[in-house]
Amino acid sequence: MVVPLYNEAAVVGEVVEGLRRSFAHVVCVDDASRDGSGDAAARAGAVVVRHPVNLGQGAALQTGVDWALSQPGTRFVVTFDADGQHQVADAMAMVERLRSGEADVVIGSRFLDGRTRVSPLKRAVLRAAVVHTNATTGVRMTDAHNGLRAMTREVAASLDITQNRMAHASEIVEQIGRGGWRWVEHPVEVLYTDYSVAKGQSVLNSVNIVTELIFK
């Protein structure tokens, strides 16, 4: 269970505790948070890998994946956001689908059922991201920027995320497409609490993502 972590001290303890009830191994990659997030995660029972300097979410994900692969017993790797927007039940269902051998990668999508409420502007931006990702990667997905993904060890080992900042989401999709892995989408709920809305991706950040993708 890989949780990239940056300045989420207020909620990460709760998130990790929730995860630990169902998943034995939770690693939080603390991306040089300044608010003690790493300690909060460690108290809640996660292994904490600390970046000495802030590198971005893509780098944190890759570090977490590297850690998971360094552990001998790892069969599946799940990425999960630290801000509490994902549901543990969704993650468990996704791992179950991996375990059944149905696919190598299960990717969360907030648009497959009606549970997630998205503001019209955000929906438009996410749709644009999907159109772009589909056009450039040849993988047809309904939600390109979802932090909840589950994959087998083999897929995790094939990932090489070079986009340190936010453009890594498209990069992961691209690498899954290129690797020829069997992937499915799984409907997940993204809970936009006041906290995650205040903290999360502003729509403006999509400008950064587009720039990073063009000048990669």
Place this chain on the structure above:
Amino acid sequence: MLCVCVCSTLGEVSGHDGGVESVLIKVLLMAGIGVVALLFVRGHSTARHQAVRRVMVVAFAGLATASLLFPQTWQSAAELLGVGRGTDLLLYATILVVLGFMVTSYLRTRDLQRQVTVLSRRLALDEALAAQQQAALVAQQEAARAALEVAAPVTRVAQVPPTPVVVDEGPVFAALPAPRPGRWV
């Protein structure tokens, strides 16, 4: 953006002069832009790139000195190329240089960023692994101790306080000269 800038000023220039000559500068500038674009696509800097950069710095210094000593050379060069004035030619050259500088420094920053990423990741993983191994070791020792306690409750030997080691300082004092009372009085 800079390209747009070059092109728009070029448009004005050809409007002034027209003729075949302005084609020459257009071709030259386009070639320059092409080289910069190629740099951008080619990416990684190598030792050869560095050598080229150094040669260019020397050439730049030489040209700068030359244009100080013979300012009219820009004018004649401009006329030769079909640009109206020497200052215009200087402007185009500057834009090209700035463009090239932007691209090379962007590439170098990106390479540096990648190196920093790899380094920090290695560091973070090593630290976490060391912490994990230490925790495992401590747990192992705790378990071993607990097992021992269960198997044979330790009858603790009464701790004898260690005898303090007394150093014989006699000779040291003997070596010192005897105090002479009244000396400072």
